Amino acid sequence: MTKKILAYIDHFHGKVQSASWEGMGLAVRIAADSGGEAAALILGEGIKDLADQAFHYGADQVYLADHAVLKDFRPEPLTDLITAAAEEYQPDVMIFPTTTRGRTLAGMAAVDLDTGVMVDVINLDWGGGKLSATRPIYGGKLFAKLTCSSSPEIVTLRTRAFDKPEPDPERSGTVTNLDVKLDPADQTTKVLDHQEKASAVSLSDASVIVTGGRGTAVNPALTPPDDLDEEAVEKWKAEKGFALVQNLADVLGAAVGASRAAVDAGYIEYDHQVGQTGKVVSPDLYIACGISGAIQHLAGMRSSKVIVAINKDPDAPIFNFARFGMVGDMHEILPPLTDGLKAYLEG
């Protein structure tokens, strides 16, 4: 059966979340196997050039709405357009990235289209006509295979679980402009402001992550200023510890993560938390510094390709999941490790 696949391209003010192209690539592969076709859906303001990119990544067609009312992320008007596009194109499969926006829009569009969503999928099988999607449940402790008996079948893809295709700058295709019948005076929601985040690298699509745990604050060799109370000393030490983590991350072009214990103790913001109640990540390289490896932390990172653990306790559970383990003080090991890697990468 030939399949029509519609891939939603998630972006922020024109900056695409790379998992969107992973979804585009998957759409193209399913289409190719079934003799069908793949289209991209792009909504926003001033985003016409994204259509070219979608063609480069393999789209046969692009559905586009470029309109001032779509400048900011507001789920209601975006969902209206997604539903309208689906009703026009009649896809068999819709693919979204599992970004904050992608999850929301997939869920809402499913209600409009009276179908279901298979969310945060890490593996997809389309050989049997209907999809069979694998996804982690219970924070990655188990896996479930899902099917959807209604149409369109909607999936959201976990970031980095599917390959990003090589763009082909020669490709092009047809653009269909969607009719935007939205009321600019609609006051349902209004975005008043956007506050940028300090950290430039986002955890979910980082290929290397360096993480600090409670061990960042355990460094008897440091002498803190003597006007600090116990809690302030701990934070002062953690700041030094996380600076070492940050230095290593900078050298590797990596994102900085943290355990919940480090977040709860106020060493670093929640945005950095990895684990069952934080971000779930699967980088190529994960370096855990001063982290014990609690089950809730492991849930968020155990699918990383190579795990390196630095911990002074040889019995720390994290070592059971690490490819390489270093027993020792992270505060002593990180500086020479950072310098050595810097020398290697620059040389």
Next chain:
Amino acid sequence: MKIVVCVKQVPDTAATMVVENGNISWGDAPLIINPWDEFAVEAALNLAADHGGEVTALCLGKEEETEAIKHALAMGADAAVMVSDPALEGSDNVAASKVISAAITKIGEVDLVLFGQQSVDTDTGLLPVQVARLLNWPSLTLVSKFEGITPAEGRLQVVRSMEEGNQVVESRMPAVVSVTKDYGEPRYPSFMGIRKASKAEYPVWSLADLGIDPPSSTIAWPEVSEPAEKEIVTEVIDGDTPEEKAKNLIDKLIAEKVL
């Protein structure tokens, strides 16, 4: 203000999950309120305290799955409703959201529905937005802060998070909000609260009480499995000094083409 907070019972996050004869089991691990939902209850209680009003905890589940409701009541929720019906066994998210929407409608005159960010068992994070869509109320996900609420004007302002930063959004009410951990630590139930909750009575509504037919589910999960044991051979990196250890690790990373 009338606030509904949706809570779910889940196995403890420290539980070891196994699959026995195709069924999911957590052994004798304790059952708890979905940890994300504690933040939603905390926000609900603070909003009710600041703006006046009452908080109702709403749970869809088996009648004996009382842990989430009891915890919300012990934290200070004024009332609770359980929705339970044998026909709901194996419901998918869309079906569940239809039932929860119907329950919110039956509760009536609700200004705000709060959700946790997602369930730690199914990890979907879909219910809040699907309930919002069904009720045709704005959906405000991943909210860390409530900056201004004017119940009289039916407006609220929140800070919600995305990958690229935070959005400050003004919205009409009633609205659906999912609350993140960034909101702030949930309170512990007091001794008095726990005693009150253990004696609390609350209605259990069936689908007939809600006046709806069993909604159909289209997502099925015919197969669950434990992760294939990844054969991890841990290599301990030795060295007499930290410098030597660092160098040995770098050599290994190069040799295995990790770098």
